Every structure is written in structure tokens, then in C-alpha cells.
Amino acid sequence: xxxxxxxxGLVLLCCAVLAPAAQAxxxxxxxxxxxxxxxxxxxxxxxxxxxxxxxxxxxxGSLKAVVPPLMSPEERAEQEILDRKRNAERLAxxxxxxxxxxxxxxxxxxxxxxxxRDAALDxxxxxxxxxxxxxxxxxxxxxxxxxxxxxxxxxxxxxKLKQQLDANDAAAEAQRExxxxxxxxxxxxxxxxxxxxxxxxxxxxxAAPGSxxxxxx
Numbered sequence: 170x171x172x173x174x175x176x177x178g179l180v181l182l183c184c185a186v187l188a189p190a191a192q193a194x195x196x197x198x199x200x201x202x203x204x205x206x207x208x209x210x211x212x213x214x215x216x217x218x219x220x221x222x223x224x225x226x227x228x229x230g231s232l233k234a235v236v237p238p239l240m241s242p243e244e245r246a247e248q249e250i251l252d253r254k255r256n257a258e259r260l261a262x263x264x265x266x267x268x269x270x271x272x273x274x275x276x277x278x279x280x281x282x283x284x285x286r287d288a289a290l291d292x293x294x295x296x297x298x299x300x301x302x303x304x305x306x307x308x309x310x311x312x313x314x315x316x317x318x319x320x321x322x323x324x325x326x327x328x329k330l331k332q333q334l335d336a337n338d339a340a341a342e343a344q345r346e347x348x349x350x351x352x353x354x355x356x357x358x359x360x361x362x363x364x365x366x367x368x369x370x371x372x373x374x375x376a377a378p379g380s381x382x383x384x385x386x
Contacts, residue, residue, distance in 0.1 A: 266379030
């Protein structure tokens with residue numbers, strides 16, 4: 170409700186809310202002009218003026234409130250969609266503000282962010298070194314198997330030797346795939362911390378939490 174004192178008579182002007190139940194709760198003299206020019210008055214909402222603005226007067230004739238036109242079912246449905254959209258935007262803003270505040274609490278400065286970033290990247294690099302070392306071990310384990318395989322050129326391999334060679338191939342391929350996945354993860358984590366740091370720099374610089382656009386994934 171918005172009010173303002175106007176003139177010597179100190180008349181309080183106020184705007185009524187749109188809900189019909191709230192409009193009906195406004196006591197006073199309702200007055201309006203119908204589309205055909207008739208002036209109507211009543212002690213409640215005037216159905217003939219549902220699509221027009223209605224003025225609510227005090228007993229002394231001063232203006233108490235202005236009731237906007239009632240909504241049609243279609244207009245009410247559109248308003249509900251708009252209300253849901255605005256509510257979703259409000260919740261999204263509150264969530265963005267919360268996440269930005271939490272980010273600043275976790276990383277009060279760039280040194281704190283770099284420490285966590287380095288630890289995350291170090292874990293991936295360690296995993297890659299383990300996989301690379303295992304790949305070297307498998308290559309060494311294959312040497313005697315390959316030498317033995319030379320004795321059977323043009324002949325079927327003994328089942329045990331074939332099984333050992335196949336197992337070595339499968340293990341080596343698995344490690345190579347693991348290394349490729351670790352490389353992808355290294356790039357992903359690096360990009361994630363780059364984006365996060367860019368956002369933090371803006372927040373540290375004074376940007377209001379929730380005011381920045383969502384980070385691109």
C-alpha cells in the first residue's frame with residue numbers, strides 16, 4: 170500500500186492490491202463509470218466495472234483507494250506465469266548470492282585459492298605418474314614374453330603364453346586409456362579453477378555477490 174498526504178485536507182491516497190479478496194476487504198464507497206457512461210456507486214466491488222478502474226471514497230467523499238481493473242482468466246493465468254518466473258528469478262539470485270559468499274569465505278585471497286588449486290592438480294599429476302610407471306613395468310614384463318614368442322613363428326602359441334601376452338596387452342591398453350582420462354581431467358580442473366579465480370577477483374574487487382553472470386561450463 171502506497172500513501173501520500175496531499176493538500177490541506179491531508180487526504181491519504183493508497184493503491185489497492187490486485188487480489189479480489191483484498192479488494193473486497195476495502196471498506197468505503199465504490200464508484201466508477203461504465204463503458205456506456207453511467208456513473209455507479211456501491212459499498213462493494215461493482216461487477217459492471219470489473220474491467221475498469223474503480224475509486225473507493227471515504228464517507229466524506231475523499232479518495233481512499235484506487236482499485237485497478239479485475240483480471241480476466243487469461244490475464245490471471247499470464248500473471249501467475251509471470252509471478253512464478255519472478256519467484257524463480259528471486260530464488261536463483263538468492264542461490265547465486267549464497268554461493269558467491271561461500272566462495273569468498275573459502276578463499277579470502279588468491280594465495281588460499283592457489284593452495285587448493287595446486288593440491289587438486291598435484292593429485293592428478295601423481296595419478297598420471299603412477300599410470301605411466303605401471304605402463305613401463307608392463308613393457309618390461311612383455312620383453313621375455315616377446316622373446317619366447319619368437320620361437321613359435323608360424324606356429325600356434327602355447328595357450329599359457331598367449332594368455333600372458335593378451336593379459337599384458339589388455340593391462341597396457343587400460344593404463345593408456347587411464348592416462349588419457351587423467352589428461353582430460355587435468356584440463357578440466359585447470360579450467361574450473363581458472364574460471365573460479367576470475368570470478369573471485371571480481372568479488373574481491375567489490376562486485377556484489379550474485380551480481381555476476383553464471384560461470385560458463
